[in-house]
Amino acid sequence: MSTGRDISFFFNPQSIAIVGASPRPGKPSQVIMENLKRIGYPGAVYLVNPNYASINGVRCYRSLSEIEAVIDVAIFVLPAPLVMTVLERAKNVRGAIIVSAGFKETGSAGTALEDELSALGARKGIRIIGPNCMGIYDAVSRIDTFFTPEERVKRPTRGGVSVLTQSGSFAELIMVELVSQDIGVARIVSYGNRVDVGESDCLEFLTNDAATSVVVIYMESVDDGKRFVEVASRCTRKKPVVVVKVGKREAGIHAARSHTGAISGRYEIYKAAFKKAGIIEVNGYEGLKDAIKVLNTYELVAGKRVLIVTDGGGVGVNIADACEDLGLEVRELSEETRKRLSTRLIGFSSTGNPIDLTGSAIDSDYVNALEEGLKDTFDLVIVTVLWGAPKITEKLVDALKAVRDRHNVPLLICTLSSEFSRRIAARFAEHGMPVFFTPESVARAAAVLAAGKRYARS
Amino acid sequence: MNKEDAKRLVREAVAEGRHMLLEPEAKALVAAWGISVPKYLWIKAPEDVRVKAEELSPPFVLKVISPDIVHKRDVGGVILGLQDTEEVRTAVHEMTRDLRRSAPEAQIAGFLLVEMVPPGIELIVGGLRDPQFGPAVMFGTGGIAVELLKDVSFRLAPVSREEAFAMMQEVKSYPLLTGFRGSRPVDVEQLASAVVALSDILLSLDEIREIEVNPLIVSESGAVAVDARVVLDSAYTAPGRSIERVSAAKA
Structure with a gap:
């Protein structure tokens, strides 16, 4: 049953089989059964285990071939050697998600088994996700093959972020983060040892997936370098692709005979590949959090010019420094703009960039500063609302939204993490303005918006 | 020497089981792709010296x-x-x-x-073949301290002129190229051509594993390859395979 490279059936299956189904609470297969029920998977679910006639009143098949239907996705929750036996006999399966561990990660015997698995899948035309993986969490088609109970790792709502990862633990880390940020997801794929389906196939699918607006990749290694660059180049012309590359210390050419060979670790080449494809690379988990938050709200911008408006001089300068370190331009305002600002703002404000409104600021100062400042050309705006200025009010939220909408410019908020400002932060977020709690994180987010639209993408 | 002659030179070296080109051969190769090299004589025996x-x-x-x-x-x-x-x-x-x-x-x-070569700014342009991503090109601060400074930028081939300029701007010594403290700006167009040339060489000759011009001395009058190094792909030097490939290429 050959499907070629198209793996879209994994994300829109008419039928799912759980091979190794069990009624025992806490068993991975039982958790998966519960999760499919909880998320409301609308297709047919078949249980397979020769040791049971039925589980909780649902018929249990002795084997996959006993099911008189094509199985789009068979989830394998069996000891590794048994996976081979069952897959060998399967006749009606298009795709397999092999949750089971016990392959390459365990050593040479496991590696041999994994090679056999790879060959078996290719021979039978069955596409494989895994082994040693969590599989798919899909909020669009309502699929959840993660074997972690929902009360331990809450699942995100439906939204536009899709995540591709080799690591299952990373998948869960990001899930928890997305839930706490109230950011929704489309598809999350954890492919573990990646014997077949990897980032290139998934990215190809996500490129044309209307439900996905942002792609996030956690990468230890690439599945097929040249194809990945090709597929990603197409994807980044449609939507932002963000990558976190780990394992940066991997050595390059062993015993190189040139300086070029000696100087280039594998990571340098990965970086070059990301640039070629127009992928936005972020540094580590913190960088990724900021990127997702900002890309969930705003489109990429074409330039790098940032206007900063602050009610605290120190924080403003800190943001300006962080922005410049990341390659953004914090340009001075023009002479005319400065003149106009000095007549519209109170006497001791600073009319540079950052525009410092000081602790005496009132709501209208923010509006005036932005209206005048944006007469010079800027690509994005960072506003700090530190709530140390006693006269500013909660009405500022609506006022800032109005300015942003009038000028159609991404506006990022930096605030304190006090209880009061967290409450206001929630209001900013409701109005579609992402809020950051440190100068560095707001600068990282700004850099992400400014990093993507390059010549490679135009 | 034109590009075809240079390709033949590389394939013959591979057929002979060699791992590297000699310096004059490597220079002839990069020169065939338009990179300037200083004038030279190859003295094969000491008694031949007559300049x-x-x-x-x-x-x-x-x-x-x-x-x-x-x-x-x-x-x-x-x-x-x-x-x-x-x-x-x-x-x-x-x-x-x-x-x-x-x-x-x-x-x-x-x-x-x-x-x-008259003094100028010492740069390095290099390239290598990555097993996963294919040919990649490097630009950076050259000279003997390359590996110490690691002031370099990489791109995957094919590298466009636009990308070549972006690579230059990524290295710390970039201000030296555009005129620093009263010095005259260098010929950046020629530098971009050199980067693009290495990209093209790697795409034209699968037999090359690593290639490098270091130093590439650049001044307002142009860029000159003072030394060049070409490492051949050892996979092609395995007996049997290399000969088959060379004859296939010649046929």
């Missing part, structure tokens, strides 16, 4: 040519500032004597007599 003014003008540099010597300076394989035939002859004798001591095992394929 004609119309061929080469002083001062000269004498360099040993050997497939076994990677770092020529370290073994006394480079002598600078020679003015005439007499000085060159003496230098060849001294170098031969010194090398017998410092690199007794090395096979000597002759000596390279090169016109000295």
Whole structure:
């Protein structure tokens, strides 16, 4: 049953089989059964285990071939050697998600088994996700093959972020983060040892997936370098692709005979590949959090010019420094703009960039500063609302939204993490303005918006 | 030498089971792709030394040519500032004597007599073939401290002129190129051409595993490849396969 490279059936299956189904609470297969029920998977679910006639009143098949239907996705929750036996006999399966561990990660015997698995899948035309993986969490088609109970790792709502990862633990880390940020997801794929389906196939699918607006990749290694660059180049012309590359210390050419060979670790080449494809690379988990938050709200911008408006001089300068370190331009305002600002703002404000409104600021100062400042050309705006200025009010939220909408410019908020400002932060977020709690994180987010639209993408 | 001749040269070297090109061969290769190299004579035997003014003008540099010597300076394989035939002859004798001591095992394929290049900014352009992503090109601050400074930028081939300029802007020494503290700006167009040339060489010749011009000395009057190194793909030097490939390429 050959499907070629198209793996879209994994994300829109008419039928799912759980091979190794069990009624025992806490068993991975039982958790998966519960999760499919909880998320409301609308297709047919078949249980397979020769040791049971039925589980909780649902018929249990002795084997996959006993099911008189094509199985789009068979989830394998069996000891590794048994996976081979069952897959060998399967006749009606298009795709397999092999949750089971016990392959390459365990050593040479496991590696041999994994090679056999790879060959078996290719021979039978069955596409494989895994082994040693969590599989798919899909909020669009309502699929959840993660074997972690929902009360331990809450699942995100439906939204536009899709995540591709080799690591299952990373998948869960990001899930928890997305839930706490109230950011929704489309598809999350954890492919573990990646014997077949990897980032290139998934990215190809996500490129044309209307439900996905942002792609996030956690990468230890690439599945097929040249194809990945090709597929990603197409994807980044449609939507932002963000990558976190780990394992940066991997050595390059062993015993190189040139300086070029000696100087280039594998990571340098990965970086070059990301640039070629127009992928936005972020540094580590913190960088990724900021990127997702900002890309969930705003489109990429074409330039790098940032206007900063602050009610605290120190924080403003800190943001300006962080922005410049990341390659953004914090340009001075023009002479005319400065003149106009000095007549519209109170006497001791600073009319540079950052525009410092000081602790005496009132709501209208923010509006005036932005209206005048944006007469010079800027690509994005960072506003700090530190709530140390006693006269500013909660009405500022609506006022800032109005300015942003009038000028159609991404506006990022930096605030304190006090209880009061967290409450206001929630209001900013409701109005579609992402809020950051440190100068560095707001600068990282700004850099992400400014990093993507390059010549490679135009 | 044109590009076709250069390709033949590389394929013949592979067929002979060699791992690297000799310096004059590597220079001929990059020159075929439009990178300037200083004028040189290949002295195959010490008694051949006869420098004609119309061929080469002083001062000269004498360099040993050997497939076994990677770092020529370290073994006394480079002598600078020679003015005439007499000085060159003496230098060849001294170098031969010194090398017998410092690199007794090395096979000597002759000596390279090169016109000295006026001082300028030392850069490096290089390239390598990555097993996953294919050919990649590097640009950076050159000279002997390359590996210490690591002031370089990479791109995957094919590298466009636009990307070449972006690579230049990514290295810390970029301000030196555009005119720093009163110095004249260098010929960045020629630098971009050199980067694009290496990208094109790697795409044209699968047999090359690593290639490097270091230093590429650049000034307002242009960019000159003072040294070049080409490492051939050892996979092609396996017996049988290389011959098959070469004959296929010739056919």
